[in-house]
Amino acid sequence: MSNAKFAVKIFDRSGHFGMWQAEVLDVFFQQGLDIAIEKNKPDNIGEGDWKIINRVACGTIRSYLAREQEYPYTKETFASKLWNALEDKFLKKNSQNKLYMKKRLLRFTYVHGTTMNDHITSFNKLATDLQNMDVTFSDGDMALMLLSSLFDEYEHLETTLLYGNDEVSLKEVCSALYSYE
Structure with missing residues (x-):
């Protein structure tokens, strides 16, 4: 695991969501949390560990969101659901x-x-x-x-x-x- 530091700017919708998302994904890889955005739990991870990984990943995502962007997702405990909800909100072609x-x-x-x-x-x-x-x-x-x-x-x-x-x-x-x- 790397000791690299990532300076992820808080996403407040004024910036580029795709770039922000890539930076958060880099943090996930550094912290070993990248598996949390997968829909299904890997077989080699226990149920308790999977919940902890998801809670930490959700906290990491929310820590890089401005309060106005974070508020609708405060109760989400599954990183893949949170990740997809943010994509739907900011990348959707509506x-x-x-x-x-x-x-x-x-x-x-x-x-x-x-x-x-x-x-x-x-x-x-x-x-x-x-x-x-x-x-x-x-x-x-x-x-x-x-x-x-x-x-x-x-x-x-x-x-x-x-x-x-x-x-x-x-x-x-x-x-x-x-x-x-």
Whole structure:
């Protein structure tokens, strides 16, 4: 077993659930709790030990959830049920989650002091989350959404990229933004 330390950020729904889930799974592997998210108890583990493993795993999962996200699951004692319930809530391709993610992408704006690399990376994460929910945008629309996330001080760059062009690609916009910075 490794002595590696994992810094898992508390999941409050503002971050990327899939990344959070992968980090918690890393903690499970380190602690030997990864078996707890399996639906069936392994034959070589006794009933009492299985309950303890599940309680510890549930506690570990909840310890990385913000209070608002943890509250509905405080009574759950089986890690696989808790794990699946969280996936259903945050990864499910339902209309509510799609709307939430679309709002995050469409309201996304540049934060002063942020590097352009960080801004583009955050934009791409939001777009990837939507793609994982089977929501797609054309490359041109993605380029325009990224441009619209910028402050007015980038307006001359927008004009340069769009003047005389019917289409602009996300790659062109990203390249121009990296060069501008």
